[in-house]
Structure formats: structure tokens, C-alpha cells
Amino acid sequence: MSENLESVIEKASILLLKGATTIIPPDVKEALIKARDGETNPLAIAQLNAILENCKLAERESKPICQDTGLIIFYVSLGENFPVKGRLKDILRRATVKATSEIPLRPNAVDVMMHKNSGDNTGRYIPWIEWELVPGSDELTVTAFPKGGGSEAPCIAKVLSPSQGLKYAKKLVVDTVAEAGAKPCPPVSIGVGLGGTIDVAMKIAKKALLRPVGVRSNIEVLANLELELLDLVNSLGIGPHGVGGKTTALTVNVDYAHRHPASYAVAVAFNCWAARRSKMKIYPDGSVEFVTHKILNEWWR
Amino acid sequence: MEYHLNTPLKEKDVRKLRIGDIVYLSGLMITARDAAHNRVLKLLASGEKLPLDLNGLAVYHCGPVVRKLNGEWEIVAAGPTTSARMESYEAEFMEKTGVRMIIGKGGMGSRTAEACKRLGAVYTIFTGGAAVLAARGMKRVVDVKWLDLGVPEAMWIIEAENFGPLMVAIDSTGANFYADLKRRVDKNLMEKVYPKIGFK
Numbered sequence: 001m002s003e004n005l006e007s008v009i010e011k012a013s014i015l016l017l018k019g020a021t022t023i024i025p026p027d028v029k030e031a032l033i034k035a036r037d038g039e040t041n042p043l044a045i046a047q048l049n050a051i052l053e054n055c056k057l058a059e060r061e062s063k064p065i066c067q068d069t070g071l072i073i074f075y076v077s078l079g080e081n082f083p084v085k086g087r088l089k090d091i092l093r094r095a096t097v098k099a100t101s102e103i104p105l106r107p108n109a110v111d112v113m114m115h116k117n118s119g120d121n122t123g124r125y126i127p128w129i130e131w132e133l134v135p136g137s138d139e140l141t142v143t144a145f146p147k148g149g150g151s152e153a154p155c156i157a158k159v160l161s162p163s164q165g166l167k168y169a170k171k172l173v174v175d176t177v178a179e180a181g182a183k184p185c186p187p188v189s190i191g192v193g194l195g196g197t198i199d200v201a202m203k204i205a206k207k208a209l210l211r212p213v214g215v216r217s218n219i220e221v222l223a224n225l226e227l228e229l230l231d232l233v234n235s236l237g238i239g240p241h242g243v244g245g246k247t248t249a250l251t252v253n254v255d256y257a258h259r260h261p262a263s264y265a266v267a268v269a270f271n272c273w274a275a276r277r278s279k280m281k282i283y284p285d286g287s288v289e290f291v292t293h294k295i296l297n298e299w300w301r
Numbered sequence: 302m303e304y305h306l307n308t309p310l311k312e313k314d315v316r317k318l319r320i321g322d323i324v325y326l327s328g329l330m331i332t333a334r335d336a337a338h339n340r341v342l343k344l345l346a347s348g349e350k351l352p353l354d355l356n357g358l359a360v361y362h363c364g365p366v367v368r369k370l371n372g373e374w375e376i377v378a379a380g381p382t383t384s385a386r387m388e389s390y391e392a393e394f395m396e397k398t399g400v401r402m403i404i405g406k407g408g409m410g411s412r413t414a415e416a417c418k419r420l421g422a423v424y425t426i427f428t429g430g431a432a433v434l435a436a437r438g439m440k441r442v443v444d445v446k447w448l449d450l451g452v453p454e455a456m457w458i459i460e461a462e463n464f465g466p467l468m469v470a471i472d473s474t475g476a477n478f479y480a481d482l483k484r485r486v487d488k489n490l491m492e493k494v495y496p497k498i499g500f501k
């Protein structure tokens with residue numbers, strides 16, 4: 001039974017990666033269409049049309065949306081009563097290797113010391129897995145988050161002094177977006193993490209990028225801050241791929257953790273227009289539900 | 302203006318191009334990222350020959366996704382990578398190899414712009430990440446060199462067919478679309494954004 005479940009998890013994870021890298025999430029697609037329809041700058045419209053045409057071709061031909069299929073990151077929420085636990089890491093690693101040759105994905109895992117590409121998207125700590133243990137649950141939730149390099153370059157984390165506070169945090173966001181310009185393939189999604197230690201700030205900034213475009217924070221002050229920051233970055237005039245226009249960002253998602261009295265950490269994380277993420281749930285009986293990419297449920301059967 | 306050009310590119314054709322123009326490119330081109338740029342310069346510095354004469358060709362900042370079908374390479378997905386990483390190599394690369402078109406994304410700096418002006422070359426952008434659309438214009442893999450650098454970093458020799466749309470972002474007068482953009486963005490930052498968050 002458990003062996004069978006392990007092979008279900010492996011196969012489903014391969015399909016999850018395929019969905020993540022070849023089909024743009026529906027919320028992102030909708031936001032891109034809305035952006036195109038709202039633009040008046042012809043160069044911006046042309047860029048957004050090329051993006052949308054590309055997504056259509058990728059989905060139809062089952063090819064990666066972008067050639068940079070990213071460094072493979074998984075977010076795993078493991079129910080404490082889910083039958084497979086300790087072997088999950090190996091299973092996700094195997095799925096990554098197989099997905100790399102089957103989809104195919106670009107081998108993107110380079111040894112920092114030896115400068116050598118492993119060739120199969122695995123390596124030291126990679127694929128990286130963010131674990132969360134869910135009390136009382138018997139389900140496994142996996143989100144594949146292949147992270148492209150271009151939109152990783154401008155990410156930044158800084159510890160401000162509490163006297164600088166939110167005012168300087170906002171400045172860091174707009175300065176970072178302005179400095180990034182066209183490099184992270186705008187229109188981007190931006191995750192902002194406030195508080196905690198510097199690593200916590202970046203973790204919650206990254207995690208905020210998992211939230212679908214158009215879904216605001218359920219904490220009112222954060223939701224307002226998100227709208228304010230979105231308006232600010234979109235008045236910079238960078239536009240799709242830096243050709244100008246209204247759409248520099250599709251969304252700004254903010255989260256926070258309590259901070260140390262002496263420090264005010266801020267992290268700004270980017271995702272490119274190709275904001276790839278795909279989520280599935282696996283139940284103890286081996287049934288699988290693809291949550292973000294419903295079409296995968298048909299392919300799975 | 303829209304142009305359809307073939308490689309090897311002629312200086313007089315390239316000098317006609319202006320920022321904002323659209324180009325569709327056919328003929329031989331190569332892909333090269335940081336490592337391949339580095340290797341080209343090292344080989345030339347030590348007096349060795351390149352595997353291919355790059356004079357008049359285009360160099361594409363791209364690390365493709367490929368697969369081998371019946372012994373033939375196929376380009377699956379091949380959008381541009383961030384050109385800024387090649388800024389430190391490009392002027393010398395252009396000077397030593399004679400390439401006349403750089404293709405990438407995100408813009409390049411003043412050294413590249415100066416080299417474009419001096420040598421009669423252009424920098425163009427392809428929509429970043431639009432990898433399947435790009436692959437459509439890359440008709441055939443002619444050869445691949447330096448696979449020891451890894452698939453994305455290797456030098457892929459490609460036959461292009463109406464590869465584009467490419468937007469000219471640096472022309473041979475030295476005009477730089479992205480430098481203009483940077484000035485505009487900085488102005489917006491100072492005048493529209495900072496005042497709203499309490500900075501002058």
C-alpha cells in the first residue's frame with residue numbers, strides 16, 4: 001500500500017512539474033489579459049500579446065512557457081497522519097530527475113564550488129523543500145515553484161532600524177523595482193515580507209508569492225498596503241519588458257511576522273510574468289487532486 | 302519600421318536601424334551566455350581559432366531547452382536571458398568577432414552602446430521568457446560546441462528563419478532605449494512616487 005502510494009506521489013509530482021512549467025496559472029493569465037486590455041502604449045500591448053501568444057503555444061504544444069524552467073522549489077504541507085513522511089524528500093528528488101528528462105526541463109542546478117551543472121536539476125539541498133507539518137491532517141499538499149533566475153537577481157532583504165520603519169520599507173520596495181527595470185521580465189509579481197529576522201522576512205515574502213494574483217491579504221492593513229504599493233510601482237512607468245506603460249507589476253502581496261524590538265527586517269521578492277506555481281493534494285487512499293491546474297486532473301485519470 | 306534581414310549582416314543595413322524598429326532575422330546565429338562569452342575571449346586571447354567565423358552574425362543571449370530526437374537536436378524553448386550579465390564582455394566580444402547584432406532582454410549599458418556606434422552593430426530585444434514563440438523562429442540546430450559548459454551555457458549554432466519580432470534597443474548612433482527608460486523611471490520615482498511616501 002505505502003509503496004503504491006509512494007509511486008503515486010512520484011508520478012503526480014512529475015505531472016505537477018509539467019503543469020507548473022508548461023501552463024501559466026489561470027489567475028496569472030487572467031491578470032495578463034486584463035493588463036493588455038488596459039494598456040494604451042502600443043509597445044506594451046505588443047509585449048503582452050507576445051507573452052499571451054507564447055503561453056497559448058506552450059500549453060498547446062506542452063512545452064515550457066519559458067526556457068528558464070527554474071531552480072526547483074517545493075512547498076510541502078505534510079499532514080501529521082499522512083502515511084508517507086521520511087521518504088518524501090527522496091520521492092520529490094526522483095520526480096525532479098524524471099521530470100527533467102521527460103518534459104524536458106533545462107538542467108539548472110550548478111555546483112557552487114565546482115562550477116559544474118549536475119544535469120538533472122538536483123544537487124546539494126536542491127530541489128529545496130520548504131516543510132510545514134499540519135497537525136491533525138492526513139493529507140499531503142505539494143506546491144511546485146520552479147524559480148527563474150532573471151527575477152531572482154533583484155530580490156533583496158535588509159534590516160532597517162525601527163525608527164525608519166514602514167516609510168523606509170516602502171522606499172526599499174519602490175527603489176528595488178525601479179533599479180530592477182526590465183531585468184526581471186515585467187509585469188512582475190512582488191512579495192514583500194516585513195519583520196522577523198532577515199531570513200524570516202524573505203521566507204514570508206517568497207511565500208506571499210504563492211497567493212493567487214487578485215487575492216488580497218485577509219488582514220485589512222496589509223490589503224491596503226498592497227494596493228498602495230501596487231499603485232506606486234505601477235506609476236514608475238517601466239511597463240512590460242521595460243517598454244513603458246501602466247503594468248510594471250500584476251500584484252504586490254505583503255505578509256509580516258512579529259519583529260525584534262531593535263530591528264525592522266524587510267524583504268522584497270520577485271516573480272516574473274511567467275509566475276509558475278502549481279499545487280496538488282494527495283490523500284491517504286492515493287487519490288490526487290490538482291488544485292491550481294484543473295486540467296491536470298483529466299490527464300491524471 | 303519593420304525589416305527582414307539575413308546574416309551575415311552588412312554594416313550599411315545595420316546602420317539603417319533605429320531604436321524602436323522591428324527586425325525579423327534569418328540565417329546563422331549563435332547562442333552565448335556568460336561562460337561562452339568568456340571562452341570566446343580566452344580562445345582569441347591565446348591566439349586560437351573559433352569553431353565558427355562570427356563575422357556579421359548575430360549572438361543571442363539564450364540558454365535553450367533542447368531535446369534529441371532520432372539523433373537530431375531540437376530546440377524546445379529558447380527565450381532570451383538577461384543581457385546585463387554580458388555587459389562586461391560584449392564590447393570586446395563585438396570588436397574581436399565582428400558580430401553585428403546582439404539579441405537579448407532587459408537592456409545593455411554604455412560600453413555596449415559605444416561599441417555599437419563605433420563598429421556598426423545593434424542590440425535588439427526579444428520578449429523575455431517567450432520561449433516557445435522564440436523556438437518557432439529557430440529552424441534548425443546546425444551544430445553545438447562546448448557542451449562541457451552545460452546545455453544552457455554551450456554555444457548553439459542555429460539557423461534562424463524570420464526570428465522575431467526583435468525590437469532595436471541600441472542602434473548604431475549609440476541611442477539606447479533602456480538608458481532613456483532608466484531616466485524616465487528615475488524621474489517618475491523622484492516626482493511621482495517619493496512625494497507620496499514622504500520623501501523629497
Ligand code: SF4
Nearest residue numbers: 066148150185272430
Ligand atoms: S525572468 Fe522569468 S520569464 Fe524572464 S527569462 Fe527568467 S524565468 Fe523566463
